[in-house]
Amino acid sequence: MDPEFFEQLAMPLFDSLYNFAHWLTGNRVDAEDLVQETYAKALKGFKSFQDGTNLRAWMFRILRNTFLTSRTGLMARNTLSFEEESEEAEVRSAQVVTPESVLLRNENQQMVLDALAAVPVHYREIILLCEVEELSYREIAEVLSLPIGTVMSRLSRARNSLRQMLAAKQSARATV
Amino acid sequence: MKNCDWDAITLAQYLDGELAPDQASRMEQHISDCPHCSAEVSVLVSMKRSLRAADRHFTPTAEFRRKIQQQVSRPQSKWNMRFVWAFAMLAVVLILSIVWLVRSRRVDTFSEVADLHVSTLASTNPVDVISTDRHTVKPWFQGRIPFSFNLPELAGTEFTLLGGRVVYLHQQPGAQLIFTVRQHKISVLIYRESAGLAGDLTDGNVERRHAFNVAAWKTQDLRFIVIGDVDVDEIRKLTQLIQIANK
Numbered sequence: 001m002d003p004e005f006f007e008q009l010a011m012p013l014f015d016s017l018y019n020f021a022h023w024l025t026g027n028r029v030d031a032e033d034l035v036q037e038t039y040a041k042a043l044k045g046f047k048s049f050q051d052g053t054n055l056r057a058w059m060f061r062i063l064r065n066t067f068l069t070s071r072t073g074l075m076a077r078n079t080l081s082f083e084e085e086s087e088e089a090e091v092r093s094a095q096v097v098t099p100e101s102v103l104l105r106n107e108n109q110q111m112v113l114d115a116l117a118a119v120p121v122h123y124r125e126i127i128l129l130c131e132v133e134e135l136s137y138r139e140i141a142e143v144l145s146l147p148i149g150t151v152m153s154r155l156s157r158a159r160n161s162l163r164q165m166l167a168a169k170q171s172a173r174a175t176v
Numbered sequence: 177m178k179n180c181d182w183d184a185i186t187l188a189q190y191l192d193g194e195l196a197p198d199q200a201s202r203m204e205q206h207i208s209d210c211p212h213c214s215a216e217v218s219v220l221v222s223m224k225r226s227l228r229a230a231d232r233h234f235t236p237t238a239e240f241r242r243k244i245q246q247q248v249s250r251p252q253s254k255w256n257m258r259f260v261w262a263f264a265m266l267a268v269v270l271i272l273s274i275v276w277l278v279r280s281r282r283v284d285t286f287s288e289v290a291d292l293h294v295s296t297l298a299s300t301n302p303v304d305v306i307s308t309d310r311h312t313v314k315p316w317f318q319g320r321i322p323f324s325f326n327l328p329e330l331a332g333t334e335f336t337l338l339g340g341r342v343v344y345l346h347q348q349p350g351a352q353l354i355f356t357v358r359q360h361k362i363s364v365l366i367y368r369e370s371a372g373l374a375g376d377l378t379d380g381n382v383e384r385r386h387a388f389n390v391a392a393w394k395t396q397d398l399r400f401i402v403i404g405d406v407d408v409d410e411i412r413k414l415t416q417l418i419q420i421a422n423k
Contacts, residue, residue, distance in 0.1 A: 022234035
């Protein structure tokens, strides 16, 4: 597409992309670097971007791939590979925490956000794409370059991981 | 613990709006019947709601926004600047050439008129129609120049008509009339008025230029220039006579 339209189309995504980048990197400096590089890459590749395809998913995908090759991204990736992507069956039966004990009595959003910041980054990103960016499974699959089945299983695992983290934080607070 | 057919993934699909309508309605039915699933849904919904706070949780600084905005809009503005510069250069060249043209024309008129007058003085036959009679001179110009003019009645004045010829000023044909007064010759040049013809000559006053006195004025469509080495008063007198004749 004509680079002239890039600004019009890409700038409205700026706040979302920054928020996502900050959640991934955990600090402002790295988030700004990541967003800046994302925009530079997107601008360069905009000619090959097809009108009518999903610009949001495209931009998030660039940001996410850029993150994976960054220093913090590489560190995060090293911690994940061995525990990831086992069979779906395992996920389907995994019901780690009893629902009653967790969120119902706790409306504290800050604790949820703390838990989100604490889960592994490959869980954090899929939760953000689903819950915050409200992307469809198909779009998430596009951003993460995964088949839809894997998106669903990873999302399920990510939610369990978040709940575990939340439960841990709650019990930690209860004992204080 | 689980006594129903629905698994965690399908439940999530339902909450994420990823189920087909018929599947979704069956799911809804099941949730209302199954305490386990309804408890699970309320946990997931509450978690979903809490997670919304993660949106816009981190906001970029205004400075960073400006930086990206600049980075993104740069190629466009670079193009614009290139055009602006090209147009600016073109405009400057155009203005300079117009100024130069106008100036060169302006400078030209007096020196051309002076040249015409001097060459007439130096010529052995300065006029093509030799007559002191205005009724002879005026008709002679008919068909030679694209306009007509009137000659003044000179009886009782110190001026004498010597004759006339066709001369060109700025590529335009016109009439040059030679008058004499006390052995001095005065040229009267008459042209059809056009933009820039007067050039550096100013209308109204008699101007002293080098060795000459020059007067210039225009009527509705004629341009008159009087040049000679006589006094300002005599130029003015002749000017008035011609002006009266061409009112």
